[in-house]
Amino acid sequence: MSGVEGFMYPNEVALQWSVLIVLYPFITGLVAGAFILASLERVFRVEAVKPTYRLALLTALSFLLVAPLPLQLHLGHPERSPEMYLTPHSTSAMAMFGYVYLWYLMAVLVLEIWLDYRRDIVLLSQSSKGLLRVIYKIMTLGSSNISPRSLAIDDKAGWIVTLIGIPSAFLLHGYVGFIFGSVKANPWWSSPLMPVVFIFSAMVSGIAAVMLLYMAITKMRKQKIDIRCVDSIAMYLFYIFIIDFSLEMLDLAHRIYEADESFRSLNFMVHTQLYIPHIVIQICLGTLTPLFLLFLTQVVKLPELVRKRIYVISGALALIGILAMRWNVVIGGQLFSKSFLGYTTYKMSLVTREGLLVAIALSLLPLVFLWLLIKLLPPWPEKSAHAPAAGD
């Protein structure tokens, strides 16, 4: 058995859940986090972040559209996935996926975007030509009513949808945490904290992503970045990051203190196989560094340019850190034997269906969708420059 150290149950040697399953919680986390940022303005009336409102919604939608793809590519029989809709097993957290996804997509995200953009859609359906005209016309659902009264109703309805959307976003990503957290067979996963940690780290990643996208796209549009907006986002990022970090440290402290039968094995794993992904990348680079940098911006009065640089660096590091966290949970949870006597290695392939290249492609695809959505539904009143949305 190559790549095995110590003893593993014979069927445990090959990992079941690959890098694609690392991507899935990362992507849904971005969706949930971006939506929470949008809800800051809509429900909590944080005026400062308004410039990112529409962008956050479109970002959430772009990632949500890609979210099922890593799962489909992972399944042994993707053609049978409709079974999750037809005969969902009520005791399985994973069975929720189909319905929660559909609910969030249609009854929250698409509805909210539609309600917010409806006036623009109707106007665009009248002003554009050809195929675009047809698309916009379909999107109006045949109603061209944009009277002040109807728009006021839209506003009210949108507020309610966002309100429902917040727990829905928590559900969309929290259930993923529960999928892991409820597996009693795996002590690295099994924890009531898991859904909570997932949700808060999702918020960190989503807010960081929207912040970076806003800064990058605004720059590409050759417009001025609203520094008050970015300062505000960074502040929320900082506070949510503190909560996320505290939760993870609580889990760690609890584990070390209780030192149950799995501890020796998990501790060894963290210090050897997971040293780089966990200690170096997730904790030092991906959490402590951005936290420290953001802390500086909160307590020291720094010039605008320095602040922007710090936000970009912190945002990027935060995203890397959250991706590393997903890696450490999913892959880490499969590297040690359930006998606590051995370890295996993850041989990530390059060009197979679940390989690195596919993972990279799936990570870039949402940006392609975002670009298309920005063209279809421009978030800002003036004409945007025709530049593809990039990451950071």
Next chain:
Amino acid sequence: MKISRRQMLILLPAAAVAWESVMAGTPEDAPNYKMTDHWWGMLIDISKCIGCGNCMRACQTENDVPDGFFRTWVERYHVSDEDMTEPEVIAPDLCKENFPFAKEDGRKYFFVPKLCNHCADSPCTQVCPVGATFISPDGVVLVDQTYCLGCAYCVQACPYGCRYIHPEKKVADKCTLCKHRLAKGLTTACCEVCPTGARQLADLKDLNDPIHVFLKTHSVQVLKPQMATGAKVFYNDLDGSVR
């Protein structure tokens, strides 16, 4: 075999009749087998296992188990009295090789055959998103391979490591307690070939099954009892160091 032609002519038809009823396929064709009359489990006697690997080879033959995957396997423990928490364990592929020679060094050795425990409260059936794995009315945890998506959640949820994804069929696979043999009145392949009787099929609902007396007169455990899986594979003489 030295039986006369005359004996053969008498025996064959009787055997043929018996064989036909054995070969009956679906439960509908085996009218004598009523699922709710049975609740299957297994008794494994550690003191009797000699690590011969007959069970592994028979299982692979009977069930076309793919190479490199195991519906059952045998672990060999090498435990020192100073530290029971860190035993040395190996589980070679006995379909291809035997256990390596064990040198007498004052520490104890024993063999632990393992298989699906056909848990009454199985965590694997709990997590299946579509209902492709389930426990049958007679207590056998099975996989419906025409319905399984191959998501591998059940593989993650099994505390005992007895499941795997079939490399060709791309669905979950595991010990079926030779369900196809049970309805025909046969025992499982692994129990059939065990030379020492270390593995014995048990019907917990059958009052005449020897397991009832055995459970009353021996110290018996299940694997990972703290997981409360309702495991139905009972181990006699199970050492505390067993993982």
Next chain:
Amino acid sequence: MSVFKDAGHLFRFAGLFVLAFLIFLVVRHLIVPKSFGEYGHYRGAAIGEIAARPVKFAGHETCETCHSDVADRKKIGKHAHVNCEACHGALAGHVNHMMGTDSQSSTQVAADPSLEKPVLPDTAVLCARCHTASAAEPKGFPQVDPANHYPGSPCKTCHQPHSPGMDAGGAK
């Protein structure tokens, strides 16, 4: 009511949902297998499909129907509880051949001469598998070191496999 006029688009959106839901119900009724839910949240017919697999090991009771002489000899010796196929391998094929039936469907099959008299296992390899001495074997289990125990002579020179005790007097 004018509010309906200004909220008409919302009703259209809701209407889409209702339509989709109805279509879903129809599709569900058509696609979900009929036996699903028969015994629990699974396709009940799966049990029968799994149970219909062919067997490869015939089981010692079937062997003993024809080979009762061997069964009699075995039941008084040390290998009384060692079943036939533990050493002779899977023999349902041999039984099917002798019965002239196919295990799946009880139809007549053409005779397969190779299954008439299955190849006997090589005792030199077979016996060693269980009886090679090792510190791991349970105490009291008969073990020999093949290097020191009459190396070169096959086991059946002195041990009759069906009743291997020395008093049984060697292979037939």
